[in-house]
Amino acid sequence: MLCGVSLPIITATRYVLPLREGGSLPGVVEGNDLGTYVLKFHGAGQGPKALVAEVVVGELFRRLGLRVPELKLMELDPAIGKSEPDEEIQDLLIRSAGLNLAVDFLPGSFGYDGSSGKPDDATQARILWLDAFVANVDRSWRNTNLLVWHKNLWLIDHGAALYFHHSWMSAEKFTGLPYDATDHVFRDVAPAVPDIDSQLAAEITPELLTEVIGLVPDEWIAPGDRERYLDHLTARLADRSAWLPGGAR
Template identity: 90%
Template sequence: MSLPIVTATRYVLPLREGGSLPGVVEGNDLGTYVLKFHGAGQGPKALVAEIIVGELFRRLGLRVPELKLMELDPLIGKSEPDQEIQQLLLRSAGLNLAVDFLPGSFGYDGSSGKPDETTQAKILWLDAYVANVDRSWRNPNLLVWHKQLWLIDHGAALYFHHSWMSAEKFTGLAYDAQDHVFRDVADSVPAVDAELAAAITPELLTEVIALVPGEWIEEGDRERYLGHLTARLADRSAWLPGGAQ
C-alpha cells in the first residue's frame, strides 16, 4: 500500500501563513492541492511527520485531507518570477507532499464545526501521543469545511526525529496540554485512553510508516519510528492529559 502519486501542472500561489511557504498547486488529475516542499527549511522530516501522523489520525476516525505524493518538474520553478519561491521550487524538484485543498474552508474559532467532547478528547490524546506542539489557539491547525472539523499541518509532531532522542526519553516526555485548543476536556481524556491505545497496533503503525517514500527516510529509520511510538504507547503515565486511569 502506498500514497497515490500525481504530477504538478501549475503553481498557483504561495500560502504565506507558515514558515515553510507551502503553495497551492494544480495536478494532472485535475485536483488542487496544498503542496508542501521537501526543499523547505524544515526539510523532508516535516513531511514524514505529516504522513505518519495524518494517516494515523485518519485511520482512527478523524478527518484529515487526503494526502498524495506529487512530482514537481523544475521547469515550473524556472518560470516563477518571485525569487524566493523560485529557489524553493527548484530545490524541491522531484517528490513532494500534496494535501487536498478544501475550497471555502475556514479556520476553526471554537464555534462553527465544534466537535463533541469525546472527539475533542481523542484529538487531545492523539496530539499528546505524537507530541504535536502545534494545536494552540495561536495556530489551531484546524479547518471547518462543510460544517465538519478537519485536522491539518502535523509537520511539527514527532520532533524526536530531528535529533533522534532515545525511545526511553520520548516515552517519558511529558505533554503540556495547557496551550492546546481542547485543553478544557483534559479530564475526559482518560475515558478514551483504553480505546485508542488498543486501536494503535504494531501492524497499524507499520502500515502508516510504510507510506513514507524512501527518498525522505534513512535506512533503519522506519524501525526507529516504530520503536519510539510503540514504547510511548506502552507507558502512557508521563504524558496522558488528565492523568492515567
C-alpha cells in the same frame, strides 16, 4: 525493512500561488489528475522530516476516524520554478524537484475559532489524546491547525509532531516525555481523556503503525529509520503515564 502501500502519486502541472501563513511557504498547485492541492516541499526549511511527520500522523489520525484532507505524493518538475518571478519561491521550487507532499485543497474552508463546527467532547478528547501521543505541539488557539469545511472539522499541518526525529532522542526518553496540554485548543476536555485511554491505545496496533510508517517514500527517510519510528511510538504507547492529559488512572 518496513514497507507499505504507497500513497497515490501525481504530477504538478501548474503552480498557482504561495500560502504565506507558515514559515515553510507551501503553495497551491494543480495536478495532472485535475485536482488542486496545497503542496508542501521537501526543500523547505523544515526539510523532509516535516513531511514524514505529516504522512505518519495524518494517516494515523485518518485511520482512527478523524478527518484529514487526502494526502498524495506529487512529482515536481524544476522547470515549473524557472518561470516564477519571485526569487524566494523560484529557489524553493527548484530545490524541491522530485517528490513532495500534496494535501487536498478544501475550497471555502476556514480556520476553526470555536464559534462554529465545534466537535463533541468525545471527539475533542480523542484529538487531544492523539496529539499528546505524537507530541504535536502545534494545536493552540494561536494556530489551531483545524479547518471547518462543510460544517465538519478537518485536521491539518502535522509537520511539527514527532519532533524526537530531529535529534533522534532515545525511545526511552520519548516514552516518558510529558505533554503540556495547557495551551491546547481542547485543553478543557483533559479530565475526560483518561476515560478513552484504554480504547484508543488498543486501536493503535503495531500493524497499524507499521502501515502508516510504510507510506513514507524512501526519498524522505534514511535506511533503518522506519524501525526507529516504530520503536519510539510503540514504546510511548506502552507507557502512557507520563504524557496522558488528565493524568493516568
